[in-house]
Amino acid sequence: MMKFIAFNVREDEEKYFAQWEKETGNEVLRLPEMLDMTSVEKTKGFDGVLALQTGTYPSEMFAEFKKFGVKVFSIRNVGVDNVDLDAAKENGIVVTNVPAYSPNAIAEFSVTQLMQLLRNTTIFRNKVAKQDFRWAPYVGRELRSLTVGVIGTGRIGRAAINIYRGFGAKVIAYDLYPNPELKEQGIYVDSYDELFSQADVITLHMPATPNDHHLVNSEILNKMKDGSYIINTARGALVDTKALISALKSGKLAGAALDTYENESDIFNHDLSGKKIDDPIFKELLALDNVLVTPHIAFYTETAVENMVLISLNSAKSVCEDGTASTIVK
Structure with a gap:
């Protein structure tokens, strides 16, 4: 029997962990806490560690994994920009991810957010709450008339x-x-400048x-068309938030939908009800009625x-049994 420990486990994940334990006969200790240097001691005696968090995993934890006999670190998401892969390799720890959990979930969400921006739903929701039922001047735009x-x-x-x-x-x-298939269709432009300007x-x-920070x-942003839109369901670090806010306030951008934010780790997936958010840039974003902010839920x-x-568990199991898995991060 293999023993795994999983961090950052949410209630909605619980039934899938239990299902996998029952089907495979292996054991998974589930913890709601983050994985950091204060909790890494708990990984002692386990074959593999599973985690899911937007904050950076400490590089030093891989040396601890090696000391504790951990063989594999399996993250329950795609991105590995918060994992020190060199430190993992130096300590002989295999890292796996989940390359595709549901591409459609994120794609559908990005389009949903854009449609709300195009039809000014936040503005109209606020107007209706004030019993102001006038239309003008917030005329919408049709997606079929736009270049994405x-x-x-x-x-x-x-x-x-x-x-x-x-x-x-x-x-x-x-x-x-x-x-290759899309290339044959002639869909690609040759540079970021071309894409943003068109x-x-x-x-x-x-x-x-x-390189993409x-x-x-x-x-x-200055190269974009006046009245254009930005949708980010990828990574917060891709967007300079201060520059984005300036473009939104000036009217250069008509709107933005952000499911991720460059300083999100202390905000998203936390209950901050009634608490002060000590991030003036984020508060400025929230105050704009042409911005949709969601707490990294496009995948959800x-x-x-x-x-x-299930993919992260099966990946960890495969590494422990066979020394390899199709989801190993190179």
């Missing part, structure tokens, strides 16, 4: 492209590693790397949650 620029054409980006095309929108894209909507579906900055569907739990 998709950055990142992996599984999520391709799912988004299919949905946008279903609405009749023109879609262009940029990716460092173009998809598109009415920019939707981000790419991982975050040091603040990809969306004041310089690139029943299908995705089940896949995230």
Whole structure:
């Protein structure tokens, strides 16, 4: 019997962990707390560690894993920008992820958020609450009349492209590693500059790397069409929030939907009811009626949650049994 320990376990994940234990006969200790240097001691005696958090995992924990006999670190999400892969390799710890838990969940959400921006639903919701039922001057826009620029054409980006095309929108894209099928269709432009200058909507579906930090900055925003939109369901670090706010206030951007924020780890997935948020930039975002802020929930569907739990568990099990898994992060 293998023994795993899982951190950051939510109530909605519990039934899938229990289901897997029953089906495989292995044991999973579930904890609601984060994985950091104060909790890493609890991994002693376990074959593998599972976690899911937006905050950075401490590099030092991999040396502790090695000392405690942990063989695999399995994260229940795609992105590994918060994992020190070099430290893991130095200590002989295999890292796995969940490459695709539900691309459609994120793609659908990104389109849903854009549709709300195009039809000014936040503004009208606030007006109706005040019993102001006038329409003007908040006329909407139709998606089929817009050009959507998709950055990142992996599984999520391709799912988004299919949905946008279903609405009749023109879609262009940029990716460092173009998809052969999409390339044949002539969908790609050659640079970020081309994409940002041609598109009415920019939707981000790419991982975050040091090279892409603040990809969306004041310089690139100035190249966008007046009255355009930014949708970010990818990583907060891709967007310079101060520059975004300036563009929104000036009218350069008509709206933005942010499911992720560059300083989100102390805010998202926490109950801060009645508490002071000591982040003036975030509070400024919330005050804008042409911004939709959601707490990193684009992935959050029943299908995705089940896949995230089961794939991460099966990956850890495979590494412990066979020394390999299809989800190992290289």
